[in-house]
Amino acid sequence: MILSMSRKISEPAERIRSAALSLFIKNGITGTTTKEIAREAGVSEGSIYNHFESKGDLALKLFLECMAMFREVLDKKSLEADTPSGKLxxxxxxxxxxxxxxxxxxxxxxxxxxxxxxxxxxxxxxPVDVFSAIIKSGMESGEFPGHDEKLRAAYITGMLTRAILFHKTGVLRMSYRAIVRETVKSSLKVLGSDGCVQK
Amino acid sequence: MILSMSRKISEPAERIRSAALSLFIKNGITGTTTKEIAREAGVSEGSIYNHFESKGDLALKLFLECMAMFREVLDKKSLEADTPSGKLxxxxxxxxxxxxxxxxxxxxxxxxxxxxxxxxxxxxxxPVDVFSAIIKSGMESGEFPGHDEKLRAAYITGMLTRAILFHKTGVLRMSYRAIVRETVKSSLKVLGSDGCVQK
Amino acid sequence: MILSMSRKISEPAERIRSAALSLFIKNGITGTTTKEIAREAGVSEGSIYNHFESKGDLALKLFLECMAMFREVLDKKSLEADTPSGKLxxxxxxxxxxxxxxxxxxxxxxxxxxxxxxxxxxxxxxPVDVFSAIIKSGMESGEFPGHDEKLRAAYITGMLTRAILFHKTGVLRMSYRAIVRETVKSSLKVLGSDGCVQK
Amino acid sequence: MILSMSRKISEPAERIRSAALSLFIKNGITGTTTKEIAREAGVSEGSIYNHFESKGDLALKLFLECMAMFREVLDKKSLEADTPSGKLxxxxxxxxxxxxxxxxxxxxxxxxxxxxxxxxxxxxxxPVDVFSAIIKSGMESGEFPGHDEKLRAAYITGMLTRAILFHKTGVLRMSYRAIVRETVKSSLKVLGSDGCVQK
DNA sequence: AATGAATGAGAGTTCATTCAT
DNA sequence: AATGAATGAACTCTCATTCAT
Structure with missing residues (x-):
């Protein structure tokens, strides 16, 4: 997985990270035991404490890394387009x-x-901050007329996460590509000018 | 709280429910102990098991009750308006x-x-089903042109929950009333006709 | 069951006795809960304590009654024969x-x-005392030559209980009647004169 | 005790075994708590679960070991004699x-x-199987005329266990050696030819 | 760094018993 | 006598963490 791209995956710390991630998702953080993490990672239980201060420390570091990775990916993509709507x-x-x-x-x-x-x-x-920045610049350029970029970024991330969640749980029958396309369109609608929709 | 409106709040089962709710929110379900619930409810620990099969049973029953309560409130409000957009x-x-x-x-x-x-x-x-139903009727009446009512209901609930979350965490500086007004407008935009926004 | 022959079986105390007996056999005394006894007996849990001081008291009284019943049956049968071997x-x-x-x-x-x-x-x-008494009288009459009536009574009860146990567990293929007949014969052998067997 | 002869008695697992055995005998299995076992063994309560899956697992493993040890001792002694009666x-x-x-x-x-x-x-x-085997061979050699080796093995074990039980409870006044001698004699009587006793 | 047995606090749950009704 | 909710002590078992090796 990307998490370990630049590191040797065989290193204990990395194996612990990877095992913990899988288990935390499946069973939650409190629902995952250090014994399970050690078994899944193929290391001893005590070894975890040579690399992380505690289970909580592991969970938090992992969270920060995931957040950073996600945000960086979004940030990089944001640079590949010029206009706010293109970036969005x-x-x-x-x-x-x-x-x-x-x-x-x-x-x-x-x-x-x-x-x-x-x-x-x-x-x-x-991640939401990436959207905030784009929307703010769109507001300044007039492309996304409106007021609060944070609220509107909240809307966008809400729409995205829910759409993904519903897709994952199998509620939706649309194809993945169609969902993405639809979501882009809907997002632009939310950020569009007020005068348009109401008639 | 409403949960106990129609029951005697002094009854142990009700006190357990109320205490558990507070603690589950604050510390999570696995992060809450039966000892804490008992202390907070003013009953003995064993007493919990005269009313619920287990901590998990308590958590689940509570969840179902909360969901039902929320959905009923939304359902009732939905009946007070006539048009899909009015209902929304x-x-x-x-x-x-x-x-x-x-x-x-x-x-x-x-x-x-x-x-x-x-x-x-x-x-x-x-709750999301209430939105689904409204959007579906709006799609049939032509008021909300488009395809998938479930995806669109996902968008709306995503927007709402994120807006509320951001408001609670103090990120937004808008007034509560303004946020609500803004969210209604944005929701209608999402469900509006396609032709309008894109130019 | 005989336990309650002379009492009204519908009376709570009797129903408790009967339920407890079944459960104690199936799950052991410590393995049986008062809740189970109450349910099985069709009375409330608290009702047990109107008739018995505690679960232990119930178990002990039941044991004494069972022992007494068994011993009385054996005692009565013992009187129906005249000679020690006949009584045996x-x-x-x-x-x-x-x-x-x-x-x-x-x-x-x-x-x-x-x-x-x-x-x-x-x-x-x-019950073993019934055997002791018979063997003792047989020793005095010369019919069961030998010394210690208690040890020999121990032998007989040991043989009987094991034979019944093995029959119940299905290890033996003989008919019940054949087992009884065989056991009578073997018991008489054990109590027979010493000189005979050794050559 | 023999159980631990070939192992270091100071090892926790062995101390747990030994402590559990004593307590199970004194108070029964359900009547013994893990806390007591831990205290008696000089280990922490949790340590029990590093060596056994549960209290029930400990009780069962202990039982199997005891049974095996007993049977092996009897088996070995059985080989030291040649004739069925000698083996017996x-x-x-x-x-x-x-x-x-x-x-x-x-x-x-x-x-x-x-x-x-x-x-x-x-x-x-x-253990009873050791007796079964001896009796069977005695039946085949004609030394123990009769039919069912299992029933007769049941007789013998019944006699032995009851004799030991009665000795332990102090009911019998005979010396241990005398009881053993008497029991051998009585056992041979039970297995002896039919014609003799009845005279 | 790595190990894994040992720890002990504390988890959820059970249960004989009590007691107000 | 009868009830059954309430009790609280005690139960088995879990688990993050430590530490001698």
């Missing part, structure tokens, strides 16, 4: 792609939202 | 109102989404 | 009959041997 | 010796008969 479209595609290609990283970000988010400083950049 | 507006208002007036019930629905949702039969009606 | 035969038949007709009473005597026997005074007459 | 005498002596030298192992076999015996496969060899 690119980032939404990247969002869906990431959820598909790194399902565990994505899933853990969702899982950790409740328990880990409160433990990190507010200054840490999160 | 009414239900969005009800959604925000509920989150504000029953913050614990609302919070527990969010918390339980990951752990409890998978344990209940798919036939149980959920 | 009659009592062995009665022993097997009792185990067959009152399987629960018999089973509970076996079960309670380890836990209850130590709680009752040594003066209480037990 | 040797094994009866070994039976009494074992009960005296390994009182805890012997006692636990008796205690476990009710609760553990049903949990082990029927193919596991038990």
């Amino acid at each position: 479209e690119a980032v939404i595609h990247a969002f869906f792609d990431f959820a598909r290609r790194e399902p565990e990283v994505y899933a853990y970000i969702m899982v950790g939202h409740f328990t880990e988010l409160g433990k990190i400083p507010k200054t840490v950049k999160k | 507006e009414a239900v969005i208002h009800a959604f925000f109102d509920f989150a504000r007036r029953e913050p614990e019930v609302y919070a527990y629905i969010m918390v339980g989404h990951f752990t409890e949702l998978g344990k209940i039969p798919k036939t149980v009606k959920k | 035969e009659a009592v062995i038949h009665a022993f097997f009959d009792f185990a067959r007709r009152e399987p629960e009473v018999y089973a509970y005597i076996m079960v309670g041997h380890f836990t209850e026997l130590g709680k009752i005074p040594k003066t209480v007459k037990k | 005498e040797a094994v009866i002596h070994a039976f009494f010796d074992f009960a005296r030298r390994e009182p805890e192992v012997y006692a636990y076999i008796m205690v476990g008969h009710f609760t553990e015996l049903g949990k082990i496969p029927k193919t596991v060899k038990k």
